[in-house]
Amino acid sequence: MKKRNYTKKQMILIVVLSAAMLFLAAFLNHYFPLDAKPAAGDVVTPPAVTASQTAVTATATPATPVPTVDPTEKIATFLQGPKSWKERREWSGKWGKDLYDGGSFGGFGCGLCCMANVYTSFSGGYKASPVDMYQYAKKVSGYGGGGAIDWGFMKKTLESAGFSCKTGTKPADYETFRRQIESSMAAIVVVSSSESTVYWSNTPGHYVTLFLYDKDKDKVFLGDSGDPDHNRQWISLKKVYKSLKTSNPRQILTVQKYDRSKDRYRHTEFGGTMVLPENWRQKK
DSSP: OOOOOOOHHHHHHHHHHHHHHHHHHHHHHHHSOTTOOOOTTOOOOOOOOOGGGGOOOOOOOOOOOOOOOOGGGGOOOOOOSHHHHHTTOTTOBGGGGOEETTEEHHHHTHHHHHHHHHHHHHSBTBOOOHHHHHHHHHHHTOOOSSSOOOHHHHHHHHHHEEEEEEEEOOOSSHHHHHHHHHTSSEEEEEEOTTTOOSSOOSOSSEEEEEEEEETTTTEEEEEOTTOTTTTTEEEEHHHHHHHBOTTSSOOEEEEEEEEEEEESOOOOSOOSOBOOOHHHHTTO
């Protein structure tokens, strides 16, 4: 093989280029090594992932709690007697110590209180005190006043005030009675301690109002005008059934619905002097 001879200039150029290549290789290896990981701030394209790998647990914004409405706050439960008025119990009135047509309202007014309870609770804004209902019953039903109102006069008065209602006797079995109460808007019943003392005592005969039947607990919200400690209590419906006064011609009046178009009363203001709960005072 023929040996090639280089000039001095060629040798210098070869040396310079070789040195430059070595320097460049060292520079690249130092700053860009082949196994280097991306430095902070480098833009890195992530590998593709599947939909199942992209599940994200979202931080939900807490929902604003909805205020719980107590249905009993919309139920009126008037008291009839002088003791309740003397103690200024809520739902009591001056009528408790007054005479009406020669009779003591505190002695006979339970049925009128029940009717006022129903009308005020379910007439959609209309209202009537027991003495308002006393006057209206005298006007439209034939009730003479001065004593206890009977089933026929109660039914006629409530129907004139826009309610559909039925009167009846104590069913032979509890389940039938329970279904009657469950399917009704409210009910007026007559109880007596002569039938049972499971809840009432010293009570020859007394009208009370039943509201808001709770199927899970088998209880009703009670309007008892004669006893402020019984009034506005949840009571076992079975105790009511056991206490129904069977010597009375009727034991129950169920209220099915209210029709504003059939309400000939449309009473807008409470009559008489009374003590109302705070949430009802602004409605007076």
